[in-house]
Amino acid sequence: MTRSVQRAASLGQQIADIIRQRIVRGELQPGDRLTEESLADEFQVSRGPVRDAITQLSFEKLVEVHKPRGIYIVGLTDDDVEQLYSLRAALEQLALQRAMRVSDDARWRPSREAVTRMLEAADRGDHADFLAADLDFHAQIYALADHPRLEGAWSQYLPTFTSLLDVTINHDEDLHESAADHDRLYAVMRSGDVAAASSVLAQHLAGAEERMTMELAARREA
Template sequence: MSQVDDATGLGRLEPKSLVQLAADAVRKKILAGDLEPGERLIEERLTKELGISRPPLREALRLLQQEGLVVNQPRRGSTVVELTSEDVYEILTLRSGLERMAVELGVPVQDPARLEVCRQALARMRACAQAEDRGGLVEAGYAFHASIVALAGHGRLSAMYNSLYQQLLLCMARNLYVRERFYEDLETHVDRHQELLDVVERGDPKAVLEALAAHGERSFSSM
């Protein structure tokens, strides 16, 4: 939330609350794979790790429950949400369909500013990989794919894609965890996205669709 500064008339940003900071920290642990799907979130351990008391942690977990990253189960308390194989299939096939539609509508790219958004998202991915910030890399990876969809300049298409935000983050987080463990390092993960952007920039829709299909196939094989 922002307030208006009386002297300048400009909006000034309020600092994040302890609850928001705690939610950010736990979210990053989930996306980085430090907290695995189905894992119980033990309050005593998290309060020590984050240096906070239980009340703000519980509020943070409630926020993450609203986001769909955490579930509260009777007699177990809060746990990291666990997607079924059917969930993953539905989420990734829907993502694939939306991205293919975006490519059919948006490639060759008519507005260079849209490509610049893709490049900036990829640069954030590269910076996160170099810093070994896996949670940040997952979020930047989502931003990259969303920027590919935005190439179409189709507001409703982008809105539908963005409605999958939290579900896609969970799939992308699991994909990154498995691929890093068995197939590729973080830099190679980013390189694959660079290759996809290179094909987009060449402006051949058929080649982009083929590259997207190969890219998506790797995601399915890792889940």
């Protein structure tokens, strides 16, 4: 199916986002071959944005470029998933500890609003809205940390984390348990108990990693 992209945004980033989603969802399998020409034709762009997209995906270890043969999908292994979630845990634990120094209620309001949106999305069974609110909630932890370099590290891997979250959220038909996890994490962060908040966050991320690992196992058995 031919896909078009919006000219207002970075073409390379949009193309990378689409290919990344296909890889993480399993629509593109390890060993599958792509070419710049076929991608340029599909997205109706020149080869420049395609090369930008492939450079980004190569950095993320999702593809490998073998000139002149083409672009090969690497995909995700259990080890990749472990590395990505351990990286996220390290980043987010630091962000959480720094965020919990903030006492200004106004600065915490966007986090509370994100939890509310998750609870409402869970009631509607709206996975897309839940995904957006979930990402917003975690982004607020980094914003509250007041650590631009830490927030930059989160932003660098955010496209990959987004694709993983898209899979793990859609793994759950009922989103209420995940919404309750975020509600609990918000409450414990506001309580000021750093150890308890760290534990809740660790359990939350471990659960997401387990769901992604189960998804990969199911694909191998299919």
